[in-house]
Amino acid sequence: xGGAGLAASLLLLPRGLSLAHATGTGPxxxxxPAPARVRMVGAEHPETAVWAYxxxxxxxxxxxxxxxxxxxxxxxxxxxxxxVHWHGIRTPNAMDGVPHLTQKPIAPGxxxxxxxxxxxxxxxxxxxxxxxxxxxxxxxxxALIVEECEPIRVDREATWVLDDWRLLPDASISEDxxxxxxxxxxxxxxxxxxxxxxxxxxxxxxxxxxxxxxxxNAANGRLFGLRFQGHRPMVIARDGHxxxxxxxxxxxxxLAPAQRIDLVIDMEGAPGxxxxxxxxxxxxxxxxxxxLVYDAGAPLRDHPLETGISLPPNPLAEPDLGSAIRHxxxxxxxxxxxxxxxxxxxxxxxxxxxxxxxxxWAINGVVAEGHHHGGHVLDPIFTxxxxxxxxxxxxxxxxxxxxxxLHGHAFRVLSRNGRPTRFREWQDTVLLAPREKVEIAFVxxxxxxxxxxxxxxxxxxxxxxxxxxxx
Numbered sequence: 001x002g003g004a005g006l007a008a009s010l011l012l013l014p015r016g017l018s019l020a021h022a023t024g025t026g027p028x029x030x031x032x033p034a035p036a037r038v039r040m041v042g043a044e045h046p047e048t049a050v051w052a053y054x055x056x057x058x059x060x061x062x063x064x065x066x067x068x069x070x071x072x073x074x075x076x077x078x079x080x081x082x083x084v085h086w087h088g089i090r091t092p093n094a095m096d097g098v099p100h101l102t103q104k105p106i107a108p109g110x111x112x113x114x115x116x117x118x119x120x121x122x123x124x125x126x127x128x129x130x131x132x133x134x135x136x137x138x139x140x141x142x143a144l145i146v147e148e149c150e151p152i153r154v155d156r157e158a159t160w161v162l163d164d165w166r167l168l169p170d171a172s173i174s175e176d177x178x179x180x181x182x183x184x185x186x187x188x189x190x191x192x193x194x195x196x197x198x199x200x201x202x203x204x205x206x207x208x209x210x211x212x213x214x215x216x217n218a219a220n221g222r223l224f225g226l227r228f229q230g231h232r233p234m235v236i237a238r239d240g241h242x243x244x245x246x247x248x249x250x251x252x253x254x255l256a257p258a259q260r261i262d263l264v265i266d267m268e269g270a271p272g273x274x275x276x277x278x279x280x281x282x283x284x285x286x287x288x289x290x291x292l293v294y295d296a297g298a299p300l301r302d303h304p305l306e307t308g309i310s311l312p313p314n315p316l317a318e319p320d321l322g323s324a325i326r327h328x329x330x331x332x333x334x335x336x337x338x339x340x341x342x343x344x345x346x347x348x349x350x351x352x353x354x355x356x357x358x359x360x361w362a363i364n365g366v367v368a369e370g371h372h373h374g375g376h377v378l379d380p381i382f383t384x385x386x387x388x389x390x391x392x393x394x395x396x397x398x399x400x401x402x403x404x405x406l407h408g409h410a411f412r413v414l415s416r417n418g419r420p421t422r423f424r425e426w427q428d429t430v431l432l433a434p435r436e437k438v439e440i441a442f443v444x445x446x447x448x449x450x451x452x453x454x455x456x457x458x459x460x461x462x463x464x465x466x467x468x469x470x471x
Contacts, residue, residue, distance in 0.1 A: 062145070063145045071115040088124040089116070089124050099129060122262070160213065206267060211265045221457070227280065242310065243423050245309050319389040381467065389444075417436060
């Protein structure tokens with residue numbers, strides 16, 4: 001978008017934020033979500049009508065250096081309102097992109113200026129938080145990469161934005177958004193999986209090279225379980241934050257919706273060989289995601305690099321468990337669940353009535369019907385004092401997986417089913433398996449009302465959403 005286009009648009013600035021401050025010291029970028037057409041499944045099929053940022057699926061990869069200021073003017077070219085949430089970035093509350101909670105939605109034709117400092121290095125992403133179960137599924141998502149000031153040594157870096165799509169025979173997206181079966185079961189699972197918006201057969205690699213592979217799960221509901229056959233990927237970061245380098249458990253990289261994992265892979269296959277990356281998270285539906293195809297030329301080197309692959313830590317406040325306040329969170333609902341009733345709209349409502357209203361999920365017995373009720377913002381499930389350490393003990397009392405995402409903060413994953421985690425990972429989205437219990441801890445150092453919700457987007461739309469206040 002040129003300068004004239006920006007000037008002609010209505011620039012909506014958050015309360016108390018001037019344009020001079022908003023543009024900071026970095027360049028002013030632009031981003032336009034709008035209808036587009038893309039070639040997704042090969043030349044033998046028609047193009048697919050999507051909603052896209054700047055005409056691309058995924059949207060343009062945004063790259064900045066840790067500590068820089070990011071200013072992005074988002075002009076809405078869609079036929080409905082939208083916002084942009086910078087997933088995993090610890091933004092000021094006014095920049096978080098949650099409609100009616102942190103900002104007024106961006107109306108068609110309007111422009112909103114997002115502006116914030118980027119404190120943490122790592123792999124993040126951006127997507128709408130307005131009608132997200134449909135807008136994300138139509139193609140609105142993109143990678144946001146924050147480079148370390150002192151990156152590790154690799155020969156090459158690649159980003160895979162993984163997604164799945166429910167396509168019809170003419171390659172169009174099925175319009176059955178928000179159907180009750182998806183919402184009350186595992187979420188919207190598609191029939192076509194893409195890497196960076198395309199169905200890929202091959203990824204060229206070279207023997208002897210060291211690859212940093214950034215994985216982002218942008219799917220509404222699909223969980224991935226990737227096996228890099230014949231290789232030993234090393235996990236070096238989760239949700240953007242460094243973790244002690246280690247091989248994934250049982251050699252499988254599990255990635256829930258909204259999660260990110262950074263891998264380092266030494267390409268130790270033979271020149272001219274071909275090996276598959278298999279996704280078998282759903283064992284009865286295992287398939288080949290892509291083949292790593294080795295160049296026939298001489299290896300780049302005979303032995304793997306001996307340089308370290310540990311990333312420098314991000315500036316996160318360490319939780320003080322000795323003084324922590326503790327809160328219990330129970331996730332309930334869904335088909336084959338044990339929830340018989342929940343609070344909806346201020347009334348205790350039985351599960352059948354909830355489902356007739358298109359709702360099926362609850363947090364602590366409360367169903368969220370959107371970001372606000374009748375103009376009133378969602379009441380927080382609890383309030384924390386700024387600087388306070390909080391431990392949240394979560395119990396998944398349902399028959400389905402739930403990746404729970406907390407806005408504005410990162411947290412340490414302390415335990416699973418009472419057993420301490422090995423790496424105490426920093427994450428912003430933690431996966432709970434059916435009937436699993438997980439404890440997380442964080443310092444509430446970012447003031448505001450923050451969304452806390454399941455990132456299977458149909459579950460969020462069906463009520464599994466709440467707010468945590470930091471005052």
